Structure formats: C-alpha cells, structure tokens
Amino acid sequence: MSNEIAVNWQQDRAFAPSPEFVANANANDPDIYTRANADPQAWWESWAEQLDWIQKWDTVLEWNAPHSKWFVGGKLNVSANCVDRHALGVRRDKRAIVWEGEPGDQRILTFGELHTEVQKFANVLKGLGVEKGERVVLYMPMIPEAAIAMLACTRIGAVHSIVFGGFSAESLKERTNDCGAKVILTADGYWRRGNIVPLKATTDEAVEGCPTVEKVVVLNRLGDKISITMQEGRDIWWGDLVAQASAECTPEPMDSEDPLFILYTSGSTGKPKGILHTTSGYLTGTMATSKLVFDLQEDDLYWCSADVGWVTGHSYVVYGPLANGATIFMYEGSPDWGTEGKGGARDRFWEMIERHKITILYTAPTLIRACMKWGEEHPNSHDLSSLRLLGSVGEPINPEAWLWYHENIGKGRCPIVDTWWQTETGAIMITPLPGIVTTKPGSATRPFPGIQADIVDEKGNSLPDGQKGILVIRQPWPSMLRTLWGNDERYQQVYWSKFEGIYFPGDGAVRDADGNFWLLGRVDDIMLVAGHNISTMEMESTLVEHPAVAEAAVIGKAHDVKGQAPVAFVIIREHLAPAPGDTAGAQKLRDELKKWVGEKLGAICRPDDVILSADLPKTRSGKIMRRLLRDVAEGRVLGDTTTLADPVVVASLKEKYSSEEN
Numbered sequence: 001m002s003n004e005i006a007v008n009w010q011q012d013r014a015f016a017p018s019p020e021f022v023a024n025a026n027a028n029d030p031d032i033y034t035r036a037n038a039d040p041q042a043w044w045e046s047w048a049e050q051l052d053w054i055q056k057w058d059t060v061l062e063w064n065a066p067h068s069k070w071f072v073g074g075k076l077n078v079s080a081n082c083v084d085r086h087a088l089g090v091r092r093d094k095r096a097i098v099w100e101g102e103p104g105d106q107r108i109l110t111f112g113e114l115h116t117e118v119q120k121f122a123n124v125l126k127g128l129g130v131e132k133g134e135r136v137v138l139y140m141p142m143i144p145e146a147a148i149a150m151l152a153c154t155r156i157g158a159v160h161s162i163v164f165g166g167f168s169a170e171s172l173k174e175r176t177n178d179c180g181a182k183v184i185l186t187a188d189g190y191w192r193r194g195n196i197v198p199l200k201a202t203t204d205e206a207v208e209g210c211p212t213v214e215k216v217v218v219l220n221r222l223g224d225k226i227s228i229t230m231q232e233g234r235d236i237w238w239g240d241l242v243a244q245a246s247a248e249c250t251p252e253p254m255d256s257e258d259p260l261f262i263l264y265t266s267g268s269t270g271k272p273k274g275i276l277h278t279t280s281g282y283l284t285g286t287m288a289t290s291k292l293v294f295d296l297q298e299d300d301l302y303w304c305s306a307d308v309g310w311v312t313g314h315s316y317v318v319y320g321p322l323a324n325g326a327t328i329f330m331y332e333g334s335p336d337w338g339t340e341g342k343g344g345a346r347d348r349f350w351e352m353i354e355r356h357k358i359t360i361l362y363t364a365p366t367l368i369r370a371c372m373k374w375g376e377e378h379p380n381s382h383d384l385s386s387l388r389l390l391g392s393v394g395e396p397i398n399p400e401a402w403l404w405y406h407e408n409i410g411k412g413r414c415p416i417v418d419t420w421w422q423t424e425t426g427a428i429m430i431t432p433l434p435g436i437v438t439t440k441p442g443s444a445t446r447p448f449p450g451i452q453a454d455i456v457d458e459k460g461n462s463l464p465d466g467q468k469g470i471l472v473i474r475q476p477w478p479s480m481l482r483t484l485w486g487n488d489e490r491y492q493q494v495y496w497s498k499f500e501g502i503y504f505p506g507d508g509a510v511r512d513a514d515g516n517f518w519l520l521g522r523v524d525d526i527m528l529v530a531g532h533n534i535s536t537m538e539m540e541s542t543l544v545e546h547p548a549v550a551e552a553a554v555i556g557k558a559h560d561v562k563g564q565a566p567v568a569f570v571i572i573r574e575h576l577a578p579a580p581g582d583t584a585g586a587q588k589l590r591d592e593l594k595k596w597v598g599e600k601l602g603a604i605c606r607p608d609d610v611i612l613s614a615d616l617p618k619t620r621s622g623k624i625m626r627r628l629l630r631d632v633a634e635g636r637v638l639g640d641t642t643t644l645a646d647p648v649v650v651a652s653l654k655e656k657y658s659s660e661e662n
C-alpha cells in the first residue's frame with residue numbers, strides 16, 4: 001500500500017509495567033522472545049510437556065502447507081487436563097467456577113465438583129448414543145452447565161459446536177445442518193436485560209429443519225417462569241438424565257489431531273466459516289497464552305466476559321484458564337442490569353468486580369465504549385482495587401478507549417493487554433506480555449513468543465516499519481485451524497491463496513520503530529480516497545479523540561471523483577448529545593466533527609457525511625459491521641444480516657442517512 005498518510009496517534013504515550021507487577025509476573029524475562037523465536041518448535045514442545053499425556057508424541061510438527069499436524073502420535077484427553085489433574089491433586093477444593101445469574105442467583109463449583117459433573121454428563125452423552133467423532137450442538141445460556149457440557153464432550157471425544165444463545169432459529173438450523181449434529185443441548189431459556197430468551201422454543205423451530213438431530217436435551221433454568229413443550233421421544237430433561245448417570249467415566253484417549261470442536265466465525269465480513277480445531281495443539285496454545293498473557297496466579301479470580309458461543313469463550317473462559325487450574329468467573333446476563341432487577345443498572349460489571357473481588361478482567365472494546373457513553377460515575381462508585389490486570393479483544397481498541405479503560409477501571413495501576421487473534425488462530429497471537437512489554441494505547445504490541453507475524457505489501461514483500469500493509473503469519477502454530485469443516489477447498493482459498501504457504505488473516509497493520517504492531521482493521525475496509533490509503537481505524541480513533549464522541553464507524557462510499565469518500569457514523573456521549581429535535585445543534589456538531597478530522601488527519605480525510613447515530617449495526621459478539629454501513633451509504637439492499645444483533649438499528653440508520661446526508 002503506497003501513499004502513506006501519517007497515523008495520527010500519539011505513539012509516544014507509553015506505559016511500562018510497574019516493578020511490583022514485574023517482580024511476580026509469570027513472564028518477566030525479555031529473553032523469552034529470543035529463545036522462543038530461535039526455535040519455535042522447542043518452545044511449543046516445552047508447553048506441551050506441561051500437559052498430562054496418555055502417550056507422548058513422536059514428532060512435534062508435520063507441515064504440508066497449508067495443513068499442519070502437531071505433536072503427532074501423542075494421545076491425551078482435554079477434560080483430564082482441564083479438570084482431573086486439578087481435582088485429583090491439591091486443587092480438589094479450589095473453586096473452579098464462580099457463577100452469577102442475571103437475577104443475582106449464584107453458584108460455586110470446586111474442581112472436585114466439576115470433576116463429578118463432567119463425568120456424569122459424559123455418561124449422559126454416551127447413554128444417548130453419542131460416539132467419538134460425532135457432533136453435538138450446544139445452544140446454551142452462560143451457566144456452568146455450558147462449560148460442563150463442553151468438557152463432557154471432550155471427555156468422550158465428541159466434537160462440540162456451540163451456537164451463541166442469542167442467534168435465531170435460522171442461524172441455529174444452518175450451523176446444526178452444516179456440522180450434522182446428532183444431539184442438541186439447550187435450556188428452557190435464560191435471562192437477558194430482565195427478559196426471558198426462549199431457547200427451547202427457538203430450538204423447536206430450528207430442529208424441524210434438522211434431519212440429523214435425534215435428541216434434544218433441555219436444562220431447566222427458568223422453572224415456572226416459562227412454559228415449554230417437550231416432544232415425546234426426542235426431548236429429554238437434562239436433570240432427569242444426570243440424576244441417573246454414573247459419576248465415573250474414564251477419559252477417552254484422543255489422538256493429538258482428533259477434532260475437538262467446530263466453531264463458526266462471527267460473520268462480520270460475510271457468511272460465517274466453520275472453523276475446525278483439534279486436540280493437543282489447541283490446548284497447548286490456549287494454556288500457554290492464558291498463563292503468560294493473563295499472568296494467571298493461584299489465587300486469581302479471573303473473568304473473561306465473553307459468551308461461550310464465541311471463540312474467546314472457548315479459549316479464555318473454559319479451556320486455557322482451566323488447563324492452568326485457574327478459578328473462572330461466569331456471568332449470565334447483560335452489563336446494564338442490576339441485581340434488584342429494576343433495570344438500567346449500568347454499573348453491574350463494576351458492582352460484581354467489587355463484590356466478588358475479581359482480579360483480572362478480559363472484555364471487548366464494544367463494552368468499554370458503551371461504558372464511556374454511559375459516563376464515569378458508574379465505575380467510580382465502586383471499589384475496583386481487587387483488579388490487577390485488564391484485557392481487550394474483538395476489535396481494534398481506539399487509543400482514547402484504551403486510556404479510558406486504563407484510568408477509570410485500571411486506576412492507572414493495571415497493565416492492559418490488547419490481544420489480537422481470531423477464531424481461526426485458536427489462541428492469542430499479538431499481545432503484550434504484561435510483565436515485560438511497555439504498552440502503547442491502541443497497539444496490540446508484539447507477536448506472542450514463537451509466532452512469526454509480519455507486515456507485507458500486495459505482493460507479499462515485507463514492509464519496513466511505519467508502512468501500512470497486510471498482516472501475515474509466516475509459520476504454522478499449534479492452535480491454528482486445521483480446515484473449514486467439510487470444505488477444505490474454501491479453507492485453502494480464504495487463508496492460503498493470497499500468499500502461498502503464508503497465513504492471511506485479512507487484517508491490515510503497521511509496525512512502529514519499536515517493533516509494536518498497530519492493527520488497522522479489515523483489509524477490505526481500508527479506503528482508497530483520492531489515491532491515499534486510509535484505514536477505518538485511523539479515522540475512527542481520531543473521531544473518538546473528540547470529547548463528544550464515544551464510538552465511531554467509518555466507511556468508504558463510492559465517489560465519482562475521489563474513488564471513495566469517507567462517511568462517519570458516530571455515537572455521542574450521552575451528556576453531550578444534542579437534545580432530540582435540536583437540528584441546529586446537531587448540524588453544528590456534525591460540522592465540527594468534519595473539521596476535527598480534517599485538521600487532525602488532513603483535508604483528504606475530512607468525512608463527506610457525518611451521521612449522528614444512537615447505535616451502530618453490530619454482530620452478536622459486538623463488532624461493528626461496516627459492510628452493512630456501506631450498504632446503507634450506497635443505498636444498496638443489505639447483505640447477509642443473520643449475525644446482526646439488532647435489525648432495527650440498520651433500518652433506522654437507513655432512514656436517518658437520507659435525512660442527514662449533507
């Protein structure tokens with residue numbers, strides 16, 4: 001990509017870890033990078049050695065690009081590594097899961113209790129005729145049984161495919177049919193913002209069109225709050241099955257490369273892809289990254305707020321932390337719902353952190369920006385002194401949002417790990433190691449030890465520091481996807497055809513003189529305005545720097561003269577938003593924002609249109625769907641909207657666009 005324009009963030013703002021943090025950190029020797037990168041296979045092998053193996057591997061890596069096999073010849077079981085070795089050792093009475101429901105109900109499971117529950121449910125699955133290699137769909141709330149069911153699948157070698165509990169019947173049907181599941185695990189429903197989400201009713205609708213599904217297991221979450229119908233012969237109560245199940249189930253010896261799970265991507269850029277992960281490489285990668293990136297210590301209460309329906313919930317709610325014997329916190333509901341059930345409680349996260357004394361929080365920029373919009377008073381009314389480390393994942397975090405997180409949540413004390421990775425990569429790829437790396441707001445900093453990331457031009461040539469380009473990963477890594485389920489051709493085409501033998505994640509990036517990576521958003525979203533490459537991230541971060549702006553999404557709209565013209569959709573912080581009907585105030589603010597961007601990034605970047613919006617179209621995992629904004633701006637019929645969180649948002653934006661276009 002030529003014709004650089006300057007990245008306008010203050011790249012000199014830097015935060016070194018405190019001496020106290022460094023002293024106790026799991027990784028505090030910068031040499032770790034040199035050692036790992038000198039011999040990545042030996043590095044990964046040193047992590048695999050920390051797992052419990054039934055049979056050790058013969059070969060670390062077989063690489064026939066683009067197909068990799070790791071720890072070939074080895075046998076192990078994931079549930080034995082995440083549960084048994086802790087339950088049968090000193091962590092038997094240690095808390096494994098601390099859970100809170102949206103209405104405030106709570107449960108705690110020790111490793112010993114989790115061990116029993118996982119074995120019972122593994123026997124339930126066996127009793128339903130589920131065999132090694134067969135697929136089980138989970139369509140579940142964020143409750144301990146979701147983790148129990150995942151681990152139970154791994155215990156018997158069944159391949160789980162989790163469908164986020166907020167998805168529609170159509171999405172559930174599509175994913176269930178794509179992976180050919182035999183059993184669906186669900187619940188009657190769950191709580192979300194004080195409302196009931198009727199999972200069972202949605203499952204009934206989906207299963208009509210799912211010929212492979214034989215049984216539906218239904219957990220009783222809501223009791224008499226909901227009435228559901230059970231279909232004779234197909235639907236069975238979870239509790240009834242567990243009550244009859246034996247509490248002993250020997251873990252199935254799984255081959256290193258046996259499939260572990262299938263997970264469909266978020267669908268930000270198009271139709272979701274069925275990512276396949278396998279056993280030992282995935283577990284090695286998630287265990288190593290959890291330990292070093294989150295600096296997990298024996299007495300931590302670690303909270304990753306992602307739903308188990310996303311990869312973050314797989315790798316960093318369940319597998320990575322539990323492989324390390326850490327205590328995980330899980331929460332069922334919405335961040336703006338109070339325990340009193342009165343609604344509008346925008347301090348729920350901070351209230352729970354204070355009450356449970358949570359020490360590590362890993363969340364998404366979308367949540368941080370929502371909190372910025374709501375105002376500082378919510379976190380400020382709680383004691384957050386238990387926190388010692390913060391994380392971010394899912395989208396680039398704007399420097400301004402990073403600083404807000406650092407000051408208002410971390411109180412200037414907690415290192416922030418901005419972690420770049422994907423469903424496909426299985427584990428974190430670019431991230432600070434909090435006891436070593438000096439962080440810069442907006443940069444994910446350095447490739448994890450053993451990961452060979454680079455930035456290249458369209459032809460695949462490495463670019464010098466400071467030049468914007470395409471992020472690539474040059475060498476295979478243990479937790480990489482193995483293929484797309486049932487579609488190896490698409491696997492090769494999507495990830496390996498742009499540059500032969502080199503992994504193409506689809507994101508843009510630039511590296512600074514200190515070797516830090518700055519993610520610039522999707523390659524497809526980079527605009528070409530009058531011959532200049534402008535990333536959505538640069539423009540959005542500049543808008544968020546304006547005191548009135550909480551969140552921004554920028555897209556390039558086709559333009560006769562410039563090729564593309566930038567269009568900005570912005571959300572204003574609540575206390576600074578023009579009153580409804582104040583058209584003059586809104587116009588003034590729009591003009592001011594255009595001028596702001598023009599002054600900060602150059603006239604070329606000045607947006608043609610600024611739309612003040614109450615909300616932005618997002619995936620159900622909270623990512624901005626810029627392709628739909630492009631459709632809105634260019635007056636097209638909307639593309640695939642099945643992963644959209646709230647269809648009303650785009651509909652109202654379409655209306656607003658024609659009235660505010662200027």
Ligand code: ATP
Pocket residue numbers: 265266267268269270271272273311392393394395396397418419420421422423424444505506507519521522621623
């Ligand atoms: P699809 O591939 O179906 O369009 P998706 O890419 O949103 O969906 P995920 O695998 O959930 O699906 O998301 C991975 C993407 O999220 C990355 O490719 C990147 O664009 C973005 N991302 C995740 N974490 C970060 C981060 N820390 N910084 C910048 N971008 C991030």
Ligand code: MG
Pocket residue numbers: 265269422506
């Ligand atoms: Mg993707």
